[in-house]
Amino acid sequence: MxxxxxxxxxxxxxxxxxxxxxxxxxxxxxxxxxxxxxxxxxxxxxxxxxxxxxxxxxxxxxxxxxxxxxxxxxxxxxxxxxxxxxxxxxxxxxxxxxxxxxxxxxxxxxxxxxxxxIEFEPREVLAKVLERLHHKGIHPVVAFELEFYLFDKKLDNGLPQFARDPLSDDADDQPNLHIERLSRFNDVLDDMAQTAKDQGIDITVITAELGPGQFEINFGHLDDGLRAADWAALFCRSTRGVALKHGYRASFMAKPYLQFPGSGMHVHVSLYDGAGNNLLAAHQQQPLRHAVAGCLELLPHCMPIFSPNHNAFRRLGGTVNAATRACWGFEDRDACVRIPESDPRNLRIEHRLASADANPYLVLAAILVGLEHGLEAKQEPIAPLNEDRASGTDFPVEMLDAVRAMQHQPVLRDKLGAEFVDVYCENKRQDHLAFQQEIHAREYRWFL
CATH class of the missing domain: 3.10.20.70 (Glutamine synthetase, N-terminal domain)
Structure with missing residues (x-):
């Protein structure tokens, strides 16, 4: 060797x-x-x-x-x-x-x-989580899905403009899920997909999403969580580069338009033992329920990871398929934790809360810690949305509240590392305060 x-x-x-x-x-x-x-x-x-x-x-x-x-x-x-x-x-x-x-x-x-x-390097944080799970005989299989928007290459006074339809040269300002949009933007989308494949990324399904100029690209399932997160990170870099080459801007910004859906990072995770048995499907899927309960318990404390900036909090609620409470459901896209219909071999969770501009290493690490905690605590989850549309627990919707909820959470400090949690929370606190150090024109309109 x-x-x-x-x-x-x-x-x-x-x-x-x-x-x-x-x-x-x-x-x-x-x-x-x-x-x-x-x-x-x-x-x-x-x-x-x-x-x-x-x-x-x-x-x-x-x-x-x-x-x-x-x-x-x-x-x-x-x-x-x-x-x-x-x-x-x-x-x-x-x-x-x-x-x-x-x-x-x-x-x-x-x-x-x-x-x-480096204890607070995102890839190292995920590597330690995966190593601990492997020692426990737990082997995750992971697939990311990423949404993004295409904009015109030129900004209008710093504001994004709708992508130009290459056939009509009109603004692609009509939100839809039509397959024809994939054809109209085929050149840039095909180049994005091929470039990703050249990076070793397994690109699967491409979807025209609901927002104008919004698309989603899915990746194949991997039994290597680090490599899955590598794919997500590298895809963002290559997609932005290819878009510029074609005269567009590609952005994974969480909420570029208030009136249109935001862009999310959806993560599918299943757990297997060393023999290849799906751990979530055992004992009439009781471990699945425990895992869901763990995810929901820690979710309010992981919000600085899932919504890593001021704009990302704008994505939560108010539009389709973006929850405002920690909730779960079977085949329910309004849930933070969705259980897609599948056979026992492929039973998995789909974590839908993270914004597209979140750090994929940290998002996956936080999800896996939630699943791990749930399997250990063996608690029953709250009712799924299928049984009670009002089911759910609150989570912070502002960064400073979210940081306070995360920093002293004992499970996160233990399983993600206390040094990482302290460094990450202070980074987010300082970033948020720096963002506030500019007077917006709206303040003058309201208060001058």
Whole structure:
């Protein structure tokens, strides 16, 4: 069996043979707000890294705010000397970038699996959750679904404009689910799908969603939760790049239009034992009910993860299929936790609350912790919406309330890591306060 370094080196050399015109590779990782950071490496230096040379980036790059600024979080950023931290290359993620003007490659990097993982790095948080579940004999199978909007490339005084219909050049301003919209926007959608496949992502169903210029793309089910979250992160990056190449903007913003549906990140999760048996389907599906109860119990405390910014809270309620309370149901898209109809082998939950711009590593980690907690606590859930349309428990709908609900929750501090919870909550608190430090024109209209 090849050593880890030999496998990576073979991957880099094969890439160079297949893409001789690529001179640089972007080494990238996702920060807390869900943005990629990293460095552009000459392809020759990448071979050295693959062979074992150190790969170091500032530890505090993970802590950047939504606008890239640094916040004082404990001793991080301003009292720690801004130290470097080791990263490693993620095998199998070296792929060509075809949306840039010049040939380029990209590859994921991470601190998880290194000698000193960064406790608050999103991928490391998920890796620890998955490792703990595997030790308990629980093996998740995961599939993401992501909604997004297409806008015209040009903004109107900073505001998005409807995408132009390529056949009529009119604004695509009619919300619908018509299959013809897929045909009208086929060129850009096909390029998005093919580019995602070139990144190794298993693209399945493409849907024209209800909002004008809104689409959803589904991914295949994976028994590797880290790779599933990698797919979601990489898809967002490639989709934005391909859209610009075609004269559009693609955005995963949670609620770009008040009058139209927001964009969500739906996550399907099933749990299996080592023999491949569906754990949720055992004993007349009693574990499913326990898992649902755990998800609903922790959901109000995970809102800063599921709704990671001010705009994401706008998506909750007021439009179709966006719940305002923690609830569940069978084949019910108004529920936060939906149980799709399936045979026992494929029994799963669909978690529908997260916004499309949430961090996929943290969303999946929070969902899995809810399922894990439910299986351990063995509590019965509240009534499903199918039995009681008023069923549900309240969750915070403003960021500062949500942060307070998350920060001292003992299960989250134990299972996601106390250091991560403290760092994440302070990052969200500071981001929210920074967002408030601008007087909107509406304030002058109302109060001047």
């Amino acid at each position: 090849k050593s880890h370094a030999a496998t990576l080196l073979a991957e880099v050399r094969t890439f160079r043979q297949n893409h001789p015109d690529v001179r640089y590779v972007d080494l990238i990782a996702l920060d807390i707000p869900g943005h990629f950071y990293g460095k552009r490496y000459p392809i020759e230096m990448l071979e050295k890294v693959a062979s074992g040379s150190p790969l170091k980036l500032p530890q505090n790059a993970v802590l950047l705010g939504a606008q890239g600024g640094l916040f004082k979080i404990g001793d991080y950023c301003f009292n720690d000397g801004d130290p470097d931290a080791n990263r490693r290359l993620v095998p199998g993620t070296l792929k060509p970038v075809n949306w840039e003007s010049q040939p380029l490659g990209q590859m994921l990097i991470t601190s998880d699996g290194s000698d000193a993982p």
